[in-house]
Amino acid sequence: xxRKRIKDSELPRSPQFHLKRYDKLVGKxxxxxxxxxxxxxxxxxxxxxxxxxxxxxxxxxxxxxxxxLDIEGPK
Numbered sequence: 601x602x603r604k605r606i607k608d609s610e611l612p613r614s615p616q617f618h619l620k621r622y623d624k625l626v627g628k629x630x631x632x633x634x635x636x637x638x639x640x641x642x643x644x645x646x647x648x649x650x651x652x653x654x655x656x657x658x659x660x661x662x663x664x665x666x667x668x669l670d671i672e673g674p675k
Contacts, residue, residue: 614661624671625650 611619628650636645636656647654653673660667 618668621671622669624653625655625669628653 630648631651632649634647634649634654636647639645645656645658647656648669651674653671656670656672658668658670
């Protein structure tokens with residue numbers, strides 16, 4: 601896996617969208633993990649806590665497993 605960031609314009613739209621959202625986590629420190637069971641399904645949703653920001657680990661677009669972060673909170 602390369603750590604060199606390629607130009608956003610060289611990526612398809614979906615990765616560009618996710619990179620812009622995930623940039624909110626750059627420089628933040630992971631301070632905890634949380635669980636949300638409020639959706640009523642049997643599976644809890646796990647969140648990574650970065651101070652006042654939570655990155656929820658959600659299913660990917662196809663719905664077949666973890667793969668997308670939903671970021672809530674301060675930028």
